[in-house]
Amino acid sequence: MICLNSTLLTFVSNEVCIGLYTITASCGNEQRNAKMFKTIIIILIVVSMSLNWAFAQKGQLEVTFTAVFINEETGSKGGMNGDPLYPEAAILDPKLTQSLPPNVTASTGLDALAHALEAYTSTQAHPISEMYSLEAIDLILRNIRAAYADGRNMEARSNMLLASLLGGKALAMAGVGLVHAMAYPLGGMFGIPHGLANAVLLPYVTEYNLIGNLEKHVNLASLFGFDTRNMPLTEGASMAADGLYQLNMDLGIPATLADINVAEEKIPEMADIALTVARPIENNPRQPSRDDIIAIYEYAMNG
């Protein structure tokens, strides 16, 4: 009953599911509590492109079977997967996102982009997941600046919600990658919102990943509007990272980890935690060593 009361209070404040996740995490019986979750959550109303909290988060809530928790003792995040976590229905109403401030519009929208992009370059990607990924990426790149510039733009808000859902479908099929693995300790150790952590890391990790799949990164560059037809593959692929750096700049995302108060001396510990996020790292198109992850953090620390 305590669980139910907490959940209902959470719903009143529109912070859908957060109370329930905290409780199910502490109950220690993932399977049983996932079933309990299923009996309670019937319809989810999406209030942002993804959900950002310091202590728990469920990315692309409306269409995936994953919930993510932070272990407050270790600072690490961990996921819980299970079919019962799928909601019965999702309502995506852009009016409910209208009051999101620009910075949250940017970071949650970029988290949705990270889902679609990482699913696209995932080693688990397949033609069906790629369709969802590419449509989501295209929609986000065409609409996120407008949604950020004027939150009242309902067409842009609506397209972002649709893109978020499509990216979530891609994520559910192909998974995420190294960006999400490296973002986990930023949330756990420094309380940085999930979307913001992913947004800051996305260009840096993409730059690292380029050689893992040059053709797909060339395709991504073309979605940014770059004409890569007469370029060497490596040059065309690098424009995907260029596009992401520019996008972050346009959306006011801090350029470096130092800008979001990540402590440089914690990088080795952050790398150790990131390496425990096994599945996203397995999905990544380039398999990183511990030294690679440390080098990416160091590069992202000061740009």
Ligand SMILES: [Fe+2]
């Ligand atoms: Fe995410």
